[in-house]
Amino acid sequence: MRAPMNLQLAGTDNFRSLKGLPAHDGRRIAGHTLLRSDQLHMLGTEGWGILKTLGVKTVCDLRSEGEHQRTPNNLPAELEQLALEVTGDMRADKSVSSLLIExxxxxxxEAMMFEVYRRLPGMLAPHLPKLFGLFETGKVPVLVHCAAGKDRTGFAVAVILHALGVARDVIVADYQLSARRIADANDARRELMSTLVSNMIGKPCPDEAVDAIMDARPEYLQTAYDCVDKHYGSMDAYIETCVGLDASGLKSLRDRYLTAD
Structure with a gap:
């Protein structure tokens, strides 16, 4: 895996470009085709200017309508937004949060996080045609984000990277960068998460539990992969079933967005 792009975007904690990630065939992701981030509502003129410099055309927001309303992106007019609303924060779902409450x-x-990742493939599936449609219609570079840029964004980006021919170990290594980015975030972000989780369960939440929720562990993402394998047989089959991209379609996608340079 290449070194992560050293890009700073004031107002975010978990932003990066996937430029240069290697594919199986020796090619790499061309330019800033795909970027990922946590929420964008704190971006100012400078931040939006950086995204313009990077050539971003579309912002794909995976958050719920409630999240949009609480912390709207307020995109500049020249940027297109695709709001997919994959789900709200599943940790607020009683059937999920009960695992931590009990x-x-x-x-x-940890049990709650594994359940979150078991649900992600099914939650994302109906939205994949629109997400991949951005690449088919050339509305890239695209910035994919949710609230923390870790769970919903983590799995969505994993699917896109697989379609582009990036090896799973490289995908997982990029996913793990979110753990370090979030760990480096300011104390206010961590305190906010602790407060949110404590309010959710109705009692103070131990630090080690909050750390597990904020972490980006390989076994979390592996749980989503296992779910895909169980219900679809493979990631290729998941993509073909949900998007309609067969081997020929994947080759065309890779020829368009990978480079030998």
Whole structure:
């Protein structure tokens, strides 16, 4: 895996470009075709200017309508927004949060996160045609984001990278960068997460449980992969079923967005 792009975007904690990630065939992702981030509502003129310099055409927002209303993106007029609303924060779903409520400790937090990732493939599936449509119609570079840029964005980006021919170990390594980015975020972000989780379960949440929720562990993403394999047989089959891209379609996608340079 190449070194991550050293890009700073004031107002975000988990922003990066996937430029240059290697594919199986020796080619790499061309330019800033795909970028990822956490929420964008804190961006100012400078931040939006950086995205313009990077050539971003579309912002794909995976957050819920409620999240949009609380923290709107307020995109500049020249940027197109695709709001897919993959789901709200599943951790607020009682059937998911009950895992932590019943066991407000590290084990409960881990159980909740595994359940979140088991649900992600099904939640994303109906939105994949529109997401891949951005690449088919050339509305790229595209910036994909959610609230933390870790769970919903993490799986969505993993699917796109697989379609582009990036190896799973490289995809997982990029996913893990979110753990370091979030860990480096300011104390206010961590305190906010602790407060949100404590309010959700109705009691103080131990630090180790909050850490597990904020982490980007390979086994979390592997849980989503396992779910795909169980229900579709493979990631290729998942993409073909949900998007309609067969081997020929994937080749065309890669020829368009990979470079040998």
């Amino acid at each position: 066991s407000p400790d590290l084990a409960g937090a």
